[in-house]
Amino acid sequence: MTKPLVGIIMGSQSDWPTMREAADVLDELQVPYEAKIVSAHRTPDRLWDYGKTAVDRGLQVIIAGAGGAAHLPGMMASKTRVPVIGVPVQTKALSGVDSLYSILQMPRGFPVATMAIGAAGAKNGGLMAAGILALQDQALAVRLDAWRAALSASIADEPVDE
Ligand code: RP5
Numbered sequence: 001m002t003k004p005l006v007g008i009i010m011g012s013q014s015d016w017p018t019m020r021e022a023a024d025v026l027d028e029l030q031v032p033y034e035a036k037i038v039s040a041h042r043t044p045d046r047l048w049d050y051g052k053t054a055v056d057r058g059l060q061v062i063i064a065g066a067g068g069a070a071h072l073p074g075m076m077a078s079k080t081r082v083p084v085i086g087v088p089v090q091t092k093a094l095s096g097v098d099s100l101y102s103i104l105q106m107p108r109g110f111p112v113a114t115m116a117i118g119a120a121g122a123k124n125g126g127l128m129a130a131g132i133l134a135l136q137d138q139a140l141a142v143r144l145d146a147w148r149a150a151l152s153a154s155i156a157d158e159p160v161d162e
Helices: 013-028 044-053 072-079 097-104 119-134 138-153
Strands: 006-010 033-037 061-067 084-089
Touching: 006 013, 006 072, 006 119, 013 033, 013 061, 013 084, 013 119, 044 072, 061 072, 061 097, 061 119, 072 084, 072 097, 084 097, 084 119, 119 138
Parallel strands: 006 033, 006 061, 061 084
Antiparallel strands: none
């Protein structure tokens, strides 16, 4: 098994349909990752251990998704210097604006790179992680450039009636 370079973590099983967007794009780009449920509130010891061991395990980027009182990305950023990308998961009650504000407003000193709410944010989190890794990995840089070019090429010049 290839050692994971990216850790995808989420507060609940219910976050996985969103966070799978990050996993899918990392699969497409052949970036090794792991996906774990780590809850700031329900499994705080797991969060602590994950953050404490992240550097030694060789993780280069962590993508952390959570919804509501979304403390996971910020707490992880407090525990490890591995860069944390935060994904606000969309919620039923407040549409994910609660998640967004919870993740975005970090105190000076402990940054979280916060993505958009929901699936687009998770996908962009995966792409952001790949972009960071591509700075030191020429083969990945080529794959990422090709992925971006293919997306651009798929956009029609003109709209059609659907
Ligand atoms: C957060 O609470 C999770 O990140 C999830 O988005 C939200 C709801 O979790 P469940 O009640 O669906 O497990 O901790």
